[in-house]
Amino acid sequence: MTGDSQTTRGTGRITLQHIAEAAGVSRATVSLVMRDNPAIPKRTKVLVLEKADQLGYIYNRSAASLRTHSTRTVGLVVHDITNPYFAEIVAGIQQSLSQISFVAFLGDSGDCPDRQMAFLNLMQEYNVDGILMSPAAGTNREHLRQKLKLWRLPCVFYSRHLDAPEFDYVGCDNVSDMRRLTGGLLGAGHRRIAFVGVNETISSGRERLEGYVAALDLAGIALAPELLVSCPSTRPDGYQAVQRLLQLPDPPTAIACFNDVLAFGVMLAIQNAGLRVGEDVAVTGFDDVVEASLWRPALTSNHVATDEIGREAVQLLVERMRNYDAPPVRHLINGTLQARGSARIATGSPVP
């Protein structure tokens, strides 16, 4: 029997061929059964599936991918998974992906464009069906844009975008949410409001700064350059920023932070300087990570539904994979202001 010799060869892995022989049908039939093709009668299906189970068959996606040019994988690029806000988004994305039986390659770029590009190149070699990414600070827009287009690789940006309107994007409404937050501080009587975490190399940085500026503008307050602190979004950076701000001749009475992580550093520095957060200096964050509501005082922040971002990002990617040439979609999700002890501001603020 030639069947036996075929069965014995190779790596010992059970293949469609083995099942076909055991079930007395052809390889093609087994393949169709595996993908639940309706053309196969139930009787055959059950038989084949039973044999497959008995033999301990494992579907080989490397082989299938080679044939179909599709892998049911995506590259998940995150600029910092250590940031709790992004960890939550990643968790949401992963769950949404698994619901459509996709799986993600994880690429933590650590906000380094080179590592990011290296990862994307690898993703191409692995034939991912798409990319979900929060781009690293300092990403070269033209370089990335050109690569993605060359590859014709479906790509959805989340939380940060590239300022490249041809790509899908889902994120929060940074400008309006930060305008509302700053407006709240103004409404509470603050006039010297610092902004910590200026970072023009990322879209969310530009947008939140824009919202801050717009709110001051609306209130007729001139921008004070000494109240703008440029730095990355880490706790120590927030801490240092405060040390600088408090040495000013006319120090701020409120500090709007780019995000919560930064705000934690800021609050700690204020307290260590012997001042009371929320009394002597108001502090606001952004993202509303879980810890925000647990601090003493609790942090006033802008809540963003991470699960919604994750779900929507996956949804957009699915659409994009279905039709690469459809018009791009930008989905802005409105945040909600969470006023807490660190900055007692009115929730219904003057800005829409």
Place this chain on the structure above:
Amino acid sequence: MTGDSQTTRGTGRITLQHIAEAAGVSRATVSLVMRDNPAIPKRTKVLVLEKADQLGYIYNRSAASLRTHSTRTVGLVVHDITNPYFAEIVAGIQQSLSQISFVAFLGDSGDCPDRQMAFLNLMQEYNVDGILMSPAAGTNREHLRQKLKLWRLPCVFYSRHLDAPEFDYVGCDNVSDMRRLTGGLLGAGHRRIAFVGVNETISSGRERLEGYVAALDLAGIALAPELLVSCPSTRPDGYQAVQRLLQLPDPPTAIACFNDVLAFGVMLAIQNAGLRVGEDVAVTGFDDVVEASLWRPALTSNHVATDEIGREAVQLLVERMRNYDAPPVRHLINGTLQARGSARIATGSPVP
């Protein structure tokens, strides 16, 4: 020319064949060049690489994997990526993997054994070379063990293990570290010490409880069942636990928590009850996540080097992939006690 017809067919993807034709060599030669085989003279290499670059060649790992039965991928199972401690470990693992040009499939099980098993099954289909995992609470040991053995799949457990000595494991020394922490509380004069986060379904839960019990034993203090609170490791669970403990006729003067996340909830509840953490009630955590040192009061905890765990886990996996049948390795990493405001205890405690 038959070459031309070959060049034109298919999906349009550039293959070794195209490069071979352009460079005037055979496909095999190009393949060797791609993998930097020393048998090929530099002259040929440069020529081939140049052509490949010109044509925009992308190495196809689906094809290579089918042939070699190796993918340079691993399945990274994490029971909760939203826990900052594990997010840090994941970041470390990912970086270590990329240094050996491996890439990870991310599988957040959400502490659900079924999701975990589904992910592992998928990983088999994707032909991963190995698995790194922190198993979900309630994982069926025999079931997992049997699957892993059946697949002969290299697997390293990190932070949590299966109590299956045949598998590699890297994690902190839970028993001795928790014994030291509890010993510290005893040394500070506490006699009613609660343990919040009892969870016998995970190894770290059993081990930390064991350390706690051992310390009390050594001090000749009987275990008070009402001071043991079973719950998962979330902030709200910690919060609720305190509400129960404070209603006790003889409430604890110190609370040892299973981990920092739980401790945050515990501290918040204590403060909301009008008590002072570190003065009225001492609190200790475990893991020493970044936030621990930033709270007011700062959290006394056991610091574990996450980067070391990540690096070591990858190292162990590499060894295991090299030799599946080598004897198993268990690597315990010693933590360091970080005494802070939430529990003023001596760092040099009586327990080794």
Place this chain on the structure above:
DNA sequence: GTGAAAGCGCTAACAG
């Protein structure tokens, strides 16, 4: 409904 055959793009003997 099911089978035969071709081939996805790569690697690994084995010749030469």
Place this chain on the structure above:
DNA sequence: CTGTTAGCGCTTTCAC
């Protein structure tokens, strides 16, 4: 040192 050849395990026309 380079070319020829035979698959890896799957999917997919196209016949029957």
